[in-house]
Amino acid sequence: EVPVAGVFAVSSAYHVAVAWTPYFAVEDADVAAARVRERxxxxxxxxxxxxxxxxxxxxxxxxxxxxxxxxxxxxxxPPAPADHAHAWLRLRTRNAFDAAIFYGEVLDWASGRPGCCDVAYEGDEVIVRCGGHPLARISSGAVEAAVDPVVRPHWQVQFPVADLAATVSAAERHGGALVEERTGFEGTEVTLRDPDGALFAVTDVRSPA
Incomplete structure (x- = not known):
């Protein structure tokens, strides 16, 4: 079995919103944290x-x-299968190109070093690929001061599913709620909110790029 995600309780004392948070692997956490602050x-x-x-x-x-x-x-x-992603990411941000520069400098994307991720500007989005496989899409249009968390800048975890309607129905039966449904050329993506308020997406798209 290949680990995909971890779920743990957040103490109410921290006053932190429940959320799916993507973690990016780095060689040195101190160096990467310093890069975040510097930028x-x-x-x-x-x-x-x-x-x-x-x-x-x-x-x-x-x-x-x-x-x-x-x-x-x-x-x-064991490593994840090379031909299948259990989940991928989408960053909704103010400006996709500015965000790509920020994350590229923090995480060494497109640095030319062995094993680094590649960044491609396709249309109005940025596509991040690691080892030739798509990892994330970065899109513009988020509003930092928006009341709606769907509109504010955020990383969204997307899970590909075989039956989108059945998955949405199961989420609603267990206390979740449908927040947004988007249909595009590649397929349909549904944003859901779990009973604790965490947002995530399910999609019938088998690959983000």
């Missing part, structure tokens, strides 16, 4: 011990939250 991002927590590594919770210049994780112990889990 006017915010480091809220860490670096600190997290599982078999060290983690950082941060946000970019527009307020989208994300994590950094440095592995310090060997993994016993």
């Amino acid at each position: 006017s991002g915010t480091v809220a927590v860490g670096p600190l011990t997290l599982g078999k590594g060290r983690g950082v919770l941060a946000s970019d210049r527009d307020g989208a939250s994300f994590g950094l994780w440095e592995r310090t112990e060997a993994s016993a889990s």
Whole structure:
């Protein structure tokens, strides 16, 4: 079995909204955290011990939250299949090109070093690919001061599913709610809110790019 995500409780004492937070692997959590600060991002927590590594919770210049994780112990889990993504990411931000520069400099995207992710500007979006496989899409149009969390800058985790209608129905039966449905050339994407308020998306698109 390949680990896809972790779920843990958040203490009410922290006054933090429940959310799906993407974590990006880095070689050195201290260096990556320093890069976030140098580029006017915010480091809220860490670096600190997290599982078999060290983690950082941060946000970019527009307020989208994300994590950094440095592995310090060997993994016993098998790698994910090369031809299938269990989940991928979409960043809705104020300006996709500015965001691509920020994350590229923090995470060494398109740096030319072995194993780095590639960045491509396609239309009005930025596509991030790692090892030739799509990882994320970055799109413009988010509004930082918006009341609606769907409109504010944020990273959204997207899970591909075989039956979109059945998945939405199951979410609603268990206390979730449909927030938004978008249909495009590639397929349909539905944003859901779980019973605790965390947003995520399910889609019938098998690959983000």
